[in-house]
Amino acid sequence: MNKVHYEALNETVYTEVLDNGLQVVLIPKNKYSKTYGIFTTDFGSIDNQFVPINGDKEIKIPDGIAHFLEHKLFEGEDHDAFEDFAKYGASANAFTSFTRTSYLFSATDNIPENTNSLLDFVQDPHFTEEGTEKEKGIIAQEIRMYEDNPGWQLFYGLLRNLYPEHPLSVDIAGTVDSIQEISPELLQICYDTFYHPSNMNILMIGNFAPEEMMETIKQNQAGKTFLPAKPIQRTLPPTSIQNIIPYKAIEMDVQRPKVMLGVKGLDADVTGNQAEKYKIYGSLLLELLFGRSSTHFIELYDNGLIDDSFGYSFNLDRSFHFMAIESDTEEPKLLEEKLKRILLEWEADANLTNEKFDLLKKSMIGEQLQAFNSLEYIANHYSTLLFSGAELFEVVPLIEETSLEDIRKFAEGYLKEQSMSTYVILQKGAKQQ
Template identity: 50%
Template sequence: MQVKHYKNLDETLYTDTLANGLKVALLPKAGFHKTYAVFTTNYGSIDSKFVPLGQQELTTVPDGIAHFLEHKMFDKKDGDVFEVFGRYGASSNAFTSFTRTSYLFSATNHVQENLTTLLDFVQDPYFTPKTVAKEKGIIGQEIEMYDDDPNWRLFFGIVQNLYPKHPVRIDIAGTVESIAKITADDLYLAYQTFYHPSNMNLFVVGNIDANETLKWITANQETKTFAPAAPIQRQFPTEAVDGSDIIPYRVIEMPVNRGKSVVGIKGLDQVKQDRSGLVYRTTLNLLFDLLFGDSSANYLRLYDKGVIDDTFGYELNVERTFHFAALSGDTDNPQELSDAIIAILDHAAASPELTADRLELVKKEALGRLLQSFNSLEFIANEYSGDHFGDATLFDLVQIIEQITLTDVKQVAESFIRQAAISVFHIEPKEG
């Protein structure tokens, strides 16, 4: 087991890779009564085209299968796993994103029993045609609910503009039509390919003893047999490197009281899955804080004019095979809002907001938020488990933030913000 102490955080991280390939990270937190664990596979909604384990040919599975699989993992022949966690006083859940699926629990006692339950249920799939058919109705209702959510439609509207080919454009849950095609055999195929321990990681944080916890995990894994590990082959559509396949503008109508506007920026370059990728993402975050943070002159000017309100904000998604930024808000005039955002983006690298003094201020604010977040076991575990930047993790962020310069920010602004990479999506109130 490797031990690394981060002086600037006063945290000690214990890591190990087991014989079956499972990566384990343990973070004891003195003074915490709760323990939080998250078991993650590097498999999400975009991974619909791949070579199944032990085969040679590419196969394409129905959209939404990763999310469907997550739902079905809790349903076992002898009952519901939630009930097992409940008997040990734990709260459990799971979620699927574009690139990962995570299963988790939090508990104040019976940590060994709950860890065993977590590992055992995720590593013991049980699907039948009958249970799969039942789940289709449940997930179908979930999909229809999100179809009626204006904010959800706004987000996927801009993603579909930016990525008209890439599977990121498809709702994580799939469509009613796509999940209707899912079979038990499809679920087993995806499970056997992506749920191998070598494609997974386990993070446990809280009131634990690292050595004792690792012994529990190792003993549990040694009782199980897995196929030999093999590299996973995935395939994604080729994206135009010049942004020529981006849909520049779309608008839809929905029954909303006010309009909604979002401006998206597509990263035209691939982000490396190493420390440089984490530095790049962090620099982008600082750039958008400088340009559009609530202490910026841009934000205050647009707010005073009534162009934006408290709903305005931005989000940045930097994942394997894609990355983009989205700036959005509610507005009476969607065109005015998107025009104002684009006007700022057009001169981002030369913006008067980008000064050494402001960067130092924004960095201090970012460091303050980060350090405060380390009081949240959920934040630590979910961030660590979800990032894929090689050996670089959120524990390196303090050093990374401190080392970023104004030159770095301006270079990222020039490389990321390009006119050809920008798209706009509006939702306008439906008349009548």
């Protein structure tokens, strides 16, 4: 068991890769009463083309199958995983993203029992025709609910503009049509390929002794057999600047029009600490240009072009990254023009000063340190970063060493007009702009 101590944060991390390939991370926090466990596979909604673990030809699976699989694993052959956790006083949950699926629990007691429950229900799949058909109805209802949500339509509309014919542009849950193609056989193929221990990690954080916890996990895994591990071959469709759709508007039942402008990053294969630097650079750049104290925010707000719905984010994950800026507005075309001008004229922007940058950097460091007080935050982010080769407790030094010149170089390569797209939701009956 490897041990690394982060003196500045007073955090100690224990890691080991088991014989079956499972990566184990233990972070004891004995001043906390709660323990949080998260079991994650490097498999999300965009992974819809791959070579199965026991095959040699690539297959394409229906959109939404990763999310569907997450739902089905909670139903065992003769038990329900939620009931197993409740028996030992734990709460459980799961979520699927574009690139990951995670299963988690939190508890204050019976930690070894709950850890075994977490490992056992995820590693004991049971797929039937009846259960699969029943789940289709449940998830179809969930999809229809989101389709009526303007915020959902705005976000995925922008993704369809930036990444047409790419699985990123499809809802994580899939479509009502795509989930009809899911079968127990396809679920099993996905499970065997992506839920192999060598494609997964388990992270435990909270009140426990690391040696005892590691032994609990080792004993659990020693009693199980898996197919021999082999590298997973995944394929994603090529994406470039040429296939971006610059603009699209739709009509929905909204009180005010909604605008989301995106900037697509083109060097998609950014991993490890370089990916974390991109997140830092992108987030600080957006904060400098559009933060509440920036001259642009104040001007746009005072002129009534944006309201309190205004927001922005830098999104990065395996194989993609993009900026998104959004607001409700009565002047969607004018707001789009203003936002583009701000982004394209960044070089002479009065907000990009060392004084403002230093304040924002200190604020970002403070927010990061504050986040480390949350077991859930550490667990969710640490387990995700593991797959890209980054280390959560090394993020603060990366922020500290960031300079305004780094932000300028990043902006120079990122903020190109041909990389931009806008998606607009107009009120029903409104004249298309």
